[in-house]
Amino acid sequence: MSTDSTPWSVVRQKAEKWFRAIKPRRPKRAVMGLLMIVLLSGGTCYWLMFIRVTNGGLTFENELLIPDQLFGTVVDGRRQFDLTVAEGSREFLPGKRTPTAGVNGPFLGPTVRLRRGEDVDLIVRNNLDEMTTMHWHGMHVPARMDGTPHQKIEPGESWTASFQVDQQAAPLWYHPHPHGNTGQHVYRGVAGLMWIDDDNSDALDLPKTYGVDDIPLVIQDRLFDDGAFRFAVNQGAVYGNTMLINGTWSPFLQVESRRIRFRLLNGSNARIYYIGFDDSRVFHQIATDGGFLETPLQTNRVILAPGERAEILVDFSDGAEVVLKSYPEAGLLATMESFFGGTGTGNLQLLKIVPQPAKRASHALPNRLNTIVRIDAGQAAKTRPMVLGGPVQGGGGGGPPINGKIMDMARIDEVVRLGDIEIWEVNNRGGQPHPFHVHLVQFQILDRNGQPPTGAELGWKDTVLVPPGDVVRIIMPFERYADPQVPYMYHCHIMEHEDNGMMGQFLVVEEPEQLSHRTKNLPGN
Ligand code: C2O
Ligand code: CU
Ligand code: CU
Secondary structure, rough: OOOOHHHHHHHHHHHHHHHHOOOOOOOOHHHHHHHHHHHEEEHHHHHHHHHHHHHHOOOOOOOOOOOOOOEEEEEEOOOEEEEEEEEEOOOOOOOOOEEEEEOOOEHHHEEEEEOOOEEEEEEEEEOOOOOOOOEEOOOOOOHHOOOOOOOOOOOEEEEEEEEEEEOOOOOEEEEOOOOOOHHHHHOOOEEEEEEEEEEHHHHHOOOOOOOOOOEEEEEEEEOEEEOOEOOOEEOOOOOOOOOEOOOOOOOEEEEEEEEEEEEEEEEEOOOOEEEEOOOOEEEEEEEOOOEEEEEEEOOOOOOOOOOOOEEEEEEEOOOOOOOEEOOEEEHHHHHHHHHHHHHOOOEEEEEEEHHHHEOOOOOOOOOOOOOOOOOOHHOOOOEEEEEEEOOOOOOOOOOOOOEEEEOOOOOOOOOOOOOEEEEEEEEEEEOOOOOEEEEOOOOOEEOOOOOOOOHHHHOEEOOOEEEEOOOOEEEEOOOOEEEEEEEEEEOOOOOHHHOOOOOEEEEEEHHHHHHHHHOOOOOOO
């Protein structure tokens, strides 16, 4: 697979072909002809963009499914959760059965509720007929509990992740991570939410009644082929034209006409969403990947790349019906991308909200949500370059690469000293956007193209969208969990990029120097 099959190169090739074909014999006619072609193709392009990536005309006849919650049971002071991954099927589209996979059910999994300070055992049973793993995205866990490609669960086997929940309230999620197959497993339906509470979230006066005023929203796009999911790679990744919200097609949700909290996850393989309401109403973002913002952020859009989360508070006290949607990203690049691949942010209806009379008063908007101490660049022990895209060192397939390299499970790419604060400079030299994710940590955005962060980029993140040409410096403390043998991952969260090798491995160790002689290769997997 070519590493730079960007939409732009396709555009360029097509344009060059056109120009060769209409090379002028008589200049005046040629100019007129050219003008016609530009006008016609512009119009068609605009029109095609909408038929290819809109799902307009939904009638919102299905009540939004709300995943079950899983609180686990306490055994000998440890809270135990049972998660069984298995195949199933569900009728998403009327009259069609879709083969799926899910956790404790046919599609997606329960919302796992965790509390800071608790010792937990997450017992994952693999009832699929192939190997998988289970990763706790955004969680601070020891490397051997992280559910990366190294913690394989063979069919019929179980694996237990044991750790202490030790991070602030945050909307995390879990999903498989078998190398080369993450995209397929998630696409079939294996993923779920994992929410942490702490003293701060307890104290905040926010909507907290699950499924009533505190609503999980897992946003995913799928392609259907007569009822079956079609896993079709297009421009290097898998995009769908049918939206599923919590596994519900064409969904509506009744809420009380007051302030409602939504916890959004972009659980899609590749599509980026530019989320807002169809009346462009203003709402407040209160949390990012890793926890609450300091204060509610007033906005009318939230951009979510695959793997990213956001919590928002939306006021429905006007009682008006409104549709949550994804807007087309502004700009010609996005338009052309949509035209040539259906890969843009699209113009997609997600969920119709139907307000009902309120049974209680609205929650006030909190003045303050959290304290985020900024990490100063001067505290960093080192800066690591992370170059996304561009050529693969020494040629070869796969990718796009990171630092010229394609993922190798037997190679350690970076060794971090336990206790250090580091800056990673993520530089996108390719032609497509990449959401960059780092395991183990939550990071802060230090700057983007030299500019300090604003708005939601001031929050704790574990995944950051890096568009072509952008340089984003992230800063993070590596406070916990040294392991000289088992690595963590960093990767692009477009799952087909990750599966094609846009991923690297890092160790956290107490003494990096003593390790250098044997970090080149890992014993087995
Ligand atoms: Cu959400 Cu390495 O993963
Ligand atoms: Cu992760
Ligand atoms: Cu990518």
